[in-house]
Amino acid sequence: MKIKNLINWSKQNLFSSVFNSLISLFCIYLIIISLPPFIDWAFLSATFEGKLKTDCKTSGACWVFVKVWFEKFMYGFYPVENIWRINLSFLILILSIAASFFVKDKFKIYILFFLIFIFPIIAFILIHGSFGMQIVESREWGGLALTFILAIFGIIFSFPLGVLLALGRRSELPVIKYFSICFIEFWRGIPLITVLFAAAVMFPLLLPADTYVDKTLRIAIGIAIFESAYIAEVVRGGLQSLSKGQYDAAKSLGMGYWKMNIFIILPQAIKTVIPGIANTFIALLKDTPLIVLVGMAEILGMINLAKANPYWLGMAVEGYVFAAAIFWVVSYFLSSYSQKLENKYSTEKK
Amino acid sequence: MNKEKVIELVKVNKWYGEFHVLKDIDLSVYQGEKIIVCGPSGSGKSTLIRCINRLEEHQDGVVKVRDITLDHHTQSIEKIRSEVGMVFQQFNLFPHLSILDNCTLAPSWVRKMPKKDAEELAMQYLTKVKIDDQASKFPGQLSGGQQQRAAIARALCMEPKIMLFDEPTSALDPEMIKEVLDVMTDLAKGGMTMIVVSHEMAFAKEVADRVIFMDEGSIVEEKPTAQFFSNPENERTKLFLSQIL
Numbered sequence: 001m002k003i004k005n006l007i008n009w010s011k012q013n014l015f016s017s018v019f020n021s022l023i024s025l026f027c028i029y030l031i032i033i034s035l036p037p038f039i040d041w042a043f044l045s046a047t048f049e050g051k052l053k054t055d056c057k058t059s060g061a062c063w064v065f066v067k068v069w070f071e072k073f074m075y076g077f078y079p080v081e082n083i084w085r086i087n088l089s090f091l092i093l094i095l096s097i098a099a100s101f102f103v104k105d106k107f108k109i110y111i112l113f114f115l116i117f118i119f120p121i122i123a124f125i126l127i128h129g130s131f132g133m134q135i136v137e138s139r140e141w142g143g144l145a146l147t148f149i150l151a152i153f154g155i156i157f158s159f160p161l162g163v164l165l166a167l168g169r170r171s172e173l174p175v176i177k178y179f180s181i182c183f184i185e186f187w188r189g190i191p192l193i194t195v196l197f198a199a200a201v202m203f204p205l206l207l208p209a210d211t212y213v214d215k216t217l218r219i220a221i222g223i224a225i226f227e228s229a230y231i232a233e234v235v236r237g238g239l240q241s242l243s244k245g246q247y248d249a250a251k252s253l254g255m256g257y258w259k260m261n262i263f264i265i266l267p268q269a270i271k272t273v274i275p276g277i278a279n280t281f282i283a284l285l286k287d288t289p290l291i292v293l294v295g296m297a298e299i300l301g302m303i304n305l306a307k308a309n310p311y312w313l314g315m316a317v318e319g320y321v322f323a324a325a326i327f328w329v330v331s332y333f334l335s336s337y338s339q340k341l342e343n344k345y346s347t348e349k350k
Numbered sequence: 351m352n353k354e355k356v357i358e359l360v361k362v363n364k365w366y367g368e369f370h371v372l373k374d375i376d377l378s379v380y381q382g383e384k385i386i387v388c389g390p391s392g393s394g395k396s397t398l399i400r401c402i403n404r405l406e407e408h409q410d411g412v413v414k415v416r417d418i419t420l421d422h423h424t425q426s427i428e429k430i431r432s433e434v435g436m437v438f439q440q441f442n443l444f445p446h447l448s449i450l451d452n453c454t455l456a457p458s459w460v461r462k463m464p465k466k467d468a469e470e471l472a473m474q475y476l477t478k479v480k481i482d483d484q485a486s487k488f489p490g491q492l493s494g495g496q497q498q499r500a501a502i503a504r505a506l507c508m509e510p511k512i513m514l515f516d517e518p519t520s521a522l523d524p525e526m527i528k529e530v531l532d533v534m535t536d537l538a539k540g541g542m543t544m545i546v547v548s549h550e551m552a553f554a555k556e557v558a559d560r561v562i563f564m565d566e567g568s569i570v571e572e573k574p575t576a577q578f579f580s581n582p583e584n585e586r587t588k589l590f591l592s593q594i595l
Contacts, residue, residue, distance in 0.1 A: 246444065
C-alpha cells in the first residue's frame with residue numbers, strides 16, 4: 001500500500017511529463033554524486049575527538065579544529081572571564097523576544113519600546129563594561145557575537161530611520177521630500193564596502209584631532225544608515241499599495257498626519273512588506289562579514305585568522321562549512337519568523 | 351428660517367489643472383437640514399462635499415463651517431474634520447482593525463476619550479446601526495451593507511454636528527441598499543444635519559428638505575424637495591429626472 005502511494009506520488013510530482021522527468025532524473029543524479037561523499041566527509045570519516053591537528057588521521061573533516069577554536073569563533077578576543085556578559089545580553093534579547101509571543105497585545109508595545117530604547121543601552125554597558133565591570137574595548141570584540149551586535153544594531157536603528165525616510169519621500173513639503181530622495185539615492189548608490197572604508201578610515205580624518213568615535217560604533221552607524229535607505233524603499237512600496245480612501249477616512253475623522261500614519265497607514269503598509277523587510281535584514285546579516293576588510297574579526301574573520309595559524313594550516317574547508325551552517329541557521333530563523341508574522345497579521349485576507 | 355447657518359460656501363471655485371470642476375458655488379446649509387445633491391457623473395458633486403472638510407482644497411472663494419473659515423491652518427482643518435463626519439462610497443473601513451477598534455480609534459486618540467467610554471459609545475452607535483453583534487469581526491468578514499453601516503457608526507462615534515455622505519449606496523448590491531438607507535433615514539429623523547450625494551430619489555423624497563442638481567461644475571437648480579420633483583425649471587434637470595425616475 002505504502003509503495004503504491006509512493007509510486008503515485010512520484011508519478012504526479014516527479015514524472016508528470018517528459019521534461020519534468022528529465023529534470024527529476026538530473027536532480028537525483030546530482031544528489032547521488034554529491035550527498036554520500038559529503039556525509040562521509042562531514043560525519044562518517046570525520047574526527048571529533050582530540051585537541052591537536054595531529055589527532056585528525058582520517059580522510060574526513062577535522063572538527064577538532066572547530067572544537068578547539070569554538071570560543072574564539074563565537075566571542076573573538078573578548079576576555080574569557082567576561083564572556084558571561086555577552087551571554088547575558090543575548091539572553092535578555094532572546095527572553096524579551098520570546099516574551100513578546102506570550103504576552104497580551106497591550107504589553108507588546110512596552111517590549112518593543114524596551115528593545116529599541118533600553119536594550120541597546122543595557123547591552124552596551126554589559127558588553128563594553130562600566131560600573132566597576134572591566135572595560136573591554138570594542139577592538140577586542142569579535143566572532144559571531146560581533147556579527148550579531150552589528151546586525152542587531154543595524155536592524156534596530158535602520159528600521160525606524162527607514163520608515164521616516166519612506167514617509168519623508170512621500171511628504172508634501174519639498175524640503176523634506178527632496179532631502180529624503182537625495183539621502184536614499186546617495187546611500188543606495190554606493191557599495192557597502194565604500195561605506196565601511198569611509199567609516200573606518202576616512203571619517204576619523206575629517207574629525208577634529210581631539211575627538212574620537214569608537215571604530216565599531218562608526219561601522220555600526222554606517223551599516224544602519226546604509227540599510228535604512230533600502231528599508232525606506234521597501235516601506236515606500238507598502239505605502240503605495242494603500243488606497244487613497246484609507247487616507248481620506250483617517251483625515252475625515254480628524255486625525256492629523258502622525259496619528260494617521262501611526263494608526264492607519266504604517267501598520268497596513270509595513271504588514272504588506274514584511275517579506276521585503278525580512279529580505280533586507282537577512283541581506284544585512286550576511287553583509288556583516290565584509291567588515292573583515294577593515295580589520296575587524298567577526299566570525300568569518302576569526303576563521304581566517306585560525307586557518308592561518310601555523311598549527312592549524314589546511315583547515316579552511318571545515319571553517320567555512322561551519323560558518324555557512326551558522327549563517328544558514330540564523331537566516332532560516334529570520335525567514336521563518338517573518339513568515340509567522342505574515343500569517344499572524346493577515347487579517348483582511350481571511 | 352431662523353435656524354443657525356452651519357455651512358456657508360461663497361463663490362467657491364476649483365480647478366484640476368485646466369479643468370474647471372466647481373464654478374462659483376454658493377450654498378448655505380442650516381442646522382438640522384437634509385440636503386440631497388444629485389447630477390450626472392463628473393458634475394462635481396463629490397468634489398463639492400469633499401471641499402467642505404478639506405479632503406479637496408478649493409482655490410477661490412470662502413468655505414465656512416460653524417464659524418470656522420477653512421484656510422491653510424492645520425488646526426482649523428482638523429477642528430472642522432472632527433465636527434463633520436463623512437461616509438464614503440467605498441466604505442474605507444480600516445481593514446487591519448476590528449469593527450469596534452475602527453469605531454474607538456478616533457474618539458480615543460483625537461477626542462482623548464478614555465478607552466472604556468469610547469468602547470461604550472461605539473457599542474451604542476453599533477447597536478443603533480444594528481451590527482453590535484459584529485463588533486469583534488474584521489471589515490473583510492462583513493457584507494457590503496454591514497460594512498457601510500459600520501462606517502456610518504464610525505463617523506457617528508466622533509459625535510459630529512454635520513454628516514456628509516458621498517454616494518453611500520452606489521457600491522452596494524441592490525438588496526443591501528435598503529438596510530443602509532434605513533439607518534440614514536433614522537439618522538435624519540434624529541435631527542442630524544446631512545448632505546447626501548445620492549441618486550436614491552425615493553430616499554430624497556422621504557427625508558430631504560432641499561434638493562440640489564449639479565451639472566458641469568455648477569448648481570443648476572436648488573429647490574425644496576416637493577417643488578424640485580413636481581416643478582423643475584431647468585431643461586437639464588427635467589432631462590435628468592426623466593432618465594432617473
